[in-house]
Amino acid sequence: MAIPFNKPYFSGNELSYMKQAIESGKISGDGTYTRLCQAFFEKRYNVPRVLLTSSCTDALEMAALLCRIEPGDEVIMPAYTFVSTANAFVLRGAIIRFVDCSPDHPNMDVSLLEKLITPKTKAIVCMHYGGMACDMAKLKTLCDSYKLYLIEDAAQAIESSFHGKPLGSFGHLATFSFHETKNIISGEGGMLVINDEKLMARAEILREKGTNRTAFFRGEVDKYTWVDLGSSYLPSELTAAYLWAQLECMDRIQQKRIRIWNRYMESLAVLKTDVMLPVVPDGATNNGHLFYLVCKNMEERDALIAALRKKDIHAVFHYMALHKSPYYMSRHDGRELPHCDYFSNGLVRLPVFYELEEDQQNKIMKEVLSFYRP
Numbered sequence: 001m002a003i004p005f006n007k008p009y010f011s012g013n014e015l016s017y018m019k020q021a022i023e024s025g026k027i028s029g030d031g032t033y034t035r036l037c038q039a040f041f042e043k044r045y046n047v048p049r050v051l052l053t054s055s056c057t058d059a060l061e062m063a064a065l066l067c068r069i070e071p072g073d074e075v076i077m078p079a080y081t082f083v084s085t086a087n088a089f090v091l092r093g094a095i096i097r098f099v100d101c102s103p104d105h106p107n108m109d110v111s112l113l114e115k116l117i118t119p120k121t122k123a124i125v126c127m128h129y130g131g132m133a134c135d136m137a138k139l140k141t142l143c144d145s146y147k148l149y150l151i152e153d154a155a156q157a158i159e160s161s162f163h164g165k166p167l168g169s170f171g172h173l174a175t176f177s178f179h180e181t182k183n184i185i186s187g188e189g190g191m192l193v194i195n196d197e198k199l200m201a202r203a204e205i206l207r208e209k210g211t212n213r214t215a216f217f218r219g220e221v222d223k224y225t226w227v228d229l230g231s232s233y234l235p236s237e238l239t240a241a242y243l244w245a246q247l248e249c250m251d252r253i254q255q256k257r258i259r260i261w262n263r264y265m266e267s268l269a270v271l272k273t274d275v276m277l278p279v280v281p282d283g284a285t286n287n288g289h290l291f292y293l294v295c296k297n298m299e300e301r302d303a304l305i306a307a308l309r310k311k312d313i314h315a316v317f318h319y320m321a322l323h324k325s326p327y328y329m330s331r332h333d334g335r336e337l338p339h340c341d342y343f344s345n346g347l348v349r350l351p352v353f354y355e356l357e358e359d360q361q362n363k364i365m366k367e368v369l370s371f372y373r374p
């Protein structure tokens with residue numbers, strides 16, 4: 001039997017909650033399940049405001065609007081990330097200053113940031129790769145001293161922390177994803193965390209097509225109307241109902257994924273002279289989002305993926321470096337980002353999903369080991 005790269009997890013209660021939403025007569029956004037999910041995270045992460053969105057991409061677009069990014073503003077972010085991290089800001093006309101990875105970790109190298117800051121810089125976006133925290137202490141100090149917005153792309157970072165404080169609670173804004181490839185899912189889905197009280201009222205408006213409809217439903221205004229920019233960023237109650245079923249068993253999902261991650265790590269540790277293995281940075285935690293190893297170059301990577309594919313094991317690589325992408329290459333300022341290239345060329349992700357069986361994982365580990373030690 002082929003081993004897929006990912007299999008979306010179904011906990012069992014999703015359908016009955018979706019049925020309840022349908023029977024309640026309300027399936028558009030901001031109903032009972034949306035409120036349950038938002039309150040769950042506000043309490044669990046001790047953050048002032050959470051808004052469910054239809055994706056992390058939408059939450060990032062909201063973040064760019066909330067920071068009032070305008071054409072010509074500069075935004076600093078990693079080049080080694082998913083395209084949405086950058087696209088959300090480019091849509092507002094921002095110029096992206098891409099940062100290289102750390103030599104030993106796909107997260108961006110925080111020590112390179114300060115020299116990229118100019119009078120036009122408006123925000124720094126960090127991305128917690130594989131749910132492993134960037135150095136939030138350094139990032140916060142830097143953003144405070146230059147008065148920049150700090151945004152966490154925490155798409156992969158559910159249930160992870162930095163020195164004990166939840167990721168998503170550091171930036172002015174943070175975004176999470178519930179896409180089916182993430183730990184906790186709702187098909188498509190995401191959320192925006194608003195830690196800066198000054199941005200809260202406007203966030204509700206942007207998410208409701210630029211209207212004050214949310215305040216209207218709370219009885220704060222007697223009619224609702226168009227008051228600002230906006231779009232439709234809220235998910236349906238069907239999506240929120242699916243998500244609620246996942247949140248009820250989040251601890252079990254997390255434990256399983258972390259156990260899978262630890263088994264990979266124990267078994268593949270012998271390859272530490274052949275490949276780069278994951279390291280959990282100081283103060284960070286591992287949330288079992290993904291397991292990777294980094295081959296020496298693209299040829300070795302492609303050969304490993306092909307060897308696994310021959311045994312019906314689906315491993316994948318990512319990310320195509322954004323500073324070399326067809327869309328942004330000509331807009332990039334030309335700096336070389338060698339560590340980003342190294343991870344782009346060499347990184348391989350192995351299957352991690354809730355239902356991955358021990359014997360399947362044993363087979364994956366055996367094939368990886370025999371690729372390097374035939």
Ligand SMILES: *Cc1c(COP(=O)(O)O)cnc(C)c1O
Nearest residue numbers: 055056057082084155177179190
């Ligand atoms: C998955 C992911 C996204 C996009 O999430 P969607 O919910 O699919 O929009 C953004 N950034 C990072 C780092 C991701 O891993």
